Amino acid sequence: MTAFTARELTVALDRTPVLSGVTCAAAAGGWLALIGPNGAGKSTLIRAAAGLVPYQGEILLDGVDVRSMRARERARLIAYVPQEPVLPPDMTVEQYVLLGRTPHLSYLGSPGRHDRARAAAALERLDVARFAARRLARMSGGERQRVVLARALAAEPGVLLLDEPTSMLDVGRQQQVLELVDGLRAGSGLTVVSALHDLTAAGQYADQLVMLHGGRVAAYGPAADVLTAELIQAVYAARVTVTAGPDGRPVVAPLRRAADGGPC
Amino acid sequence: MRKAGALGAAAVFLIAAALVSALVGAANLNPLATAAALADKIPFIRLPTSLSAVDQAVLFQIRLPRIVAGALVGALLSVAGAGYQGVFRNPLVDSGMLGASAGAGLGATIAIVYLGGAGPSAVPAAAFVGSLAGVAIASLAGAASAARGPVSSGTATLLLAGVAVGLFLTAVQTFILERSTQVLQQVYAWLLGSLSGASWQQVASILPYAAVAVAVILLHGRHLDVLAVGDEEARTLGMRPALVRGIVVAACTLAAASAVAVSGLIGFVGIIVPHVARRLSGPSYRTVLPLSLLSGAGFLVLADTLARTVLSPAELPIGVVTALVGSPAFIWVLKGTRPVNV
Numbered sequence: 001m002t003a004f005t006a007r008e009l010t011v012a013l014d015r016t017p018v019l020s021g022v023t024c025a026a027a028a029g030g031w032l033a034l035i036g037p038n039g040a041g042k043s044t045l046i047r048a049a050a051g052l053v054p055y056q057g058e059i060l061l062d063g064v065d066v067r068s069m070r071a072r073e074r075a076r077l078i079a080y081v082p083q084e085p086v087l088p089p090d091m092t093v094e095q096y097v098l099l100g101r102t103p104h105l106s107y108l109g110s111p112g113r114h115d116r117a118r119a120a121a122a123l124e125r126l127d128v129a130r131f132a133a134r135r136l137a138r139m140s141g142g143e144r145q146r147v148v149l150a151r152a153l154a155a156e157p158g159v160l161l162l163d164e165p166t167s168m169l170d171v172g173r174q175q176q177v178l179e180l181v182d183g184l185r186a187g188s189g190l191t192v193v194s195a196l197h198d199l200t201a202a203g204q205y206a207d208q209l210v211m212l213h214g215g216r217v218a219a220y221g222p223a224a225d226v227l228t229a230e231l232i233q234a235v236y237a238a239r240v241t242v243t244a245g246p247d248g249r250p251v252v253a254p255l256r257r258a259a260d261g262g263p264c
Numbered sequence: 265m266r267k268a269g270a271l272g273a274a275a276v277f278l279i280a281a282a283l284v285s286a287l288v289g290a291a292n293l294n295p296l297a298t299a300a301a302l303a304d305k306i307p308f309i310r311l312p313t314s315l316s317a318v319d320q321a322v323l324f325q326i327r328l329p330r331i332v333a334g335a336l337v338g339a340l341l342s343v344a345g346a347g348y349q350g351v352f353r354n355p356l357v358d359s360g361m362l363g364a365s366a367g368a369g370l371g372a373t374i375a376i377v378y379l380g381g382a383g384p385s386a387v388p389a390a391a392f393v394g395s396l397a398g399v400a401i402a403s404l405a406g407a408a409s410a411a412r413g414p415v416s417s418g419t420a421t422l423l424l425a426g427v428a429v430g431l432f433l434t435a436v437q438t439f440i441l442e443r444s445t446q447v448l449q450q451v452y453a454w455l456l457g458s459l460s461g462a463s464w465q466q467v468a469s470i471l472p473y474a475a476v477a478v479a480v481i482l483l484h485g486r487h488l489d490v491l492a493v494g495d496e497e498a499r500t501l502g503m504r505p506a507l508v509r510g511i512v513v514a515a516c517t518l519a520a521a522s523a524v525a526v527s528g529l530i531g532f533v534g535i536i537v538p539h540v541a542r543r544l545s546g547p548s549y550r551t552v553l554p555l556s557l558l559s560g561a562g563f564l565v566l567a568d569t570l571a572r573t574v575l576s577p578a579e580l581p582i583g584v585v586t587a588l589v590g591s592p593a594f595i596w597v598l599k600g601t602r603p604v605n606v
Binding site (some may be wrong): 050051052070072073074075076078079080082085086087088090091092095096099102103105110112155210222232 | 405483486489490492493494497498499500501502503504540546547548550
């Protein structure tokens with residue numbers, strides 16, 4: 001169980017500010033969703049938290065600044081799943097998932113029985129153990145997503161960073177992945193920080209939402225406070241209605257322009 | 265188990281190649297007596313041999329050092345090629361693309377043209393230094409340009425710098441050669457590679473470098489596997505890609521430079537052997553590296569056996585043999601197995 005906090009996070013890429021003073025947090029075992037239009041800074045926040053872009057401000061894990069940690073120590077606590085992971089086509093699923101143990105190995109160490117057992121457990125957990133000997137090139141899109149999550153899980157992290165995990169998936173697959181992540185969160189006390197482009201899905205799964213706009217926080221809080229028609233209109237320039245779904249969580253539906261003004 | 269099987273087969277291949285090479289040649293050695301004489305050299309084994317004193321001299325002073333040198337050169341070129349390919353995530357990279365061959369060629373040319381009286385070790389030493397210098401210049405140039413660009417382009421920049429530095433050094437070499445045409449044949453003979461001058465002394469002089477380089481490369485198999493997912497993901501796994509790349513490139517360059525000092529330039533081995541190894545064992549460098557080492561050693565011993573027997577008593581440059589035999593064999597392998605990506 002690891003609490004995640006970003007405090008006054010500021011990132012400039014090529015001297016262009018991309019994030020400006022963003023503060024947000026996920027409780028231990030919680031789910032923080034980053035939403036906002038394209039280019040708002042969602043991926044940059046995830047990448048800063050993963051240690052891939054230089055930033056000002058602080059990333060705290062259970063109150064400890066990750067800058068004070070060594071690279072491997074930090075990698076043991078934070079697992080990162082990029083939007084388009086690199087999957088070496090000839091590597092087997094088993095070999096790939098075992099790479100997730102890298103943060104636990106010393107420089108000249110090699111994976112031992114314990115590491116193999118952890119990798120095998122992650123394969124079981126994500127229901128891909130039967131593909132262990134299969135090459136990554138032969139896995140379907142949905143299976144690959146599971147394999148990538150298995151690699152992240154093999155590290156036994158406290159925080160899982162997901163950059164748009166569902167952007168390429170149809171609605172069924174999207175739901176499966178989100179359910180899967182939610183199950184991992186509930187089952188192993190993982191803290192999830194994810195960029196999500198689907199507003200309704202973000203409202204369904206996350207307990208805290210940050211809406212980013214031009215690198216700044218436009219709104220931050222539970223779904224009901226962040227997913228309002230006014231905010232979405234202001235940030236996305238989109239016309240939507242927000243209604244309460246059967247579970248009381250907000251459902252965001254885009255609206256076509258009024259019939260008389262629309263194209264025929 | 266696939267790993268153990270492949271490594272075992274490669275070891276058997278190497279031993280068989282060495283035995284064949286020991287038996288083939290102008291002096292006809294009795295196979296059984298030769299095997300006995302060789303086994304006698306293994307610690308704790310004592311075997312009488314019927315080999316004459318002259319035959320023993322041929323075996324131990326002429327053929328064996330050449331076999332060992334060939335095995336060493338093949339092993340070094342192949343394991344270095346595999347290492348470079350892992351670091352750059354590109355199956356077509358070898359030491360030549362980083363300025364090592366051109367640096368070695370320039371070094372050897374300078375030694376032949378200007379240091380003619382400096383003794384027999386001047387050319388190998390100059391080639392060794394030139395090879396290291398070529399890669400060092402390419403790395404510095406690449407690092408200087410990469411510092412101004414996006415981080416992700418670092419490896420491509422280094423390769424481009426290597427190609428540019430290689431072309432430059434080759435041009436300098438050509439310039440020197442144009443002014444001293446009387447040594448052209450000697451330089452070209454060296455450039456095409458040969459093991460005809462192999463001696464125990466030569467083997468001993470590169471052994472320390474070779475041992476260090478090979479040990480360092482073999483210890484980084486796991487790191488190369490992690491690098492296969494890209495620098496970014498490798499970093500989020502707690503690795504330092506730039507550090508690993510620097511260490512492995514330095515070790516591979518030392519290995520390639522040691523090989524060049526013994527044999528001159530032998531192309532192609534560093535690309536085909538790792539490729540075949542990858543096809544046999546899968547992409548994990550923890551297997552590809554040792555497998556390349558063993559099968560590269562066997563391959564070059566065989567190639568050298570052909571080089572010194574086909575036109576006997578004349579010798580073919582070994583680089584010609586590796587290309588003549590290696591290319592068709594390589595295409596056959598390409599055709600017969602599924603495609604491999606690094």
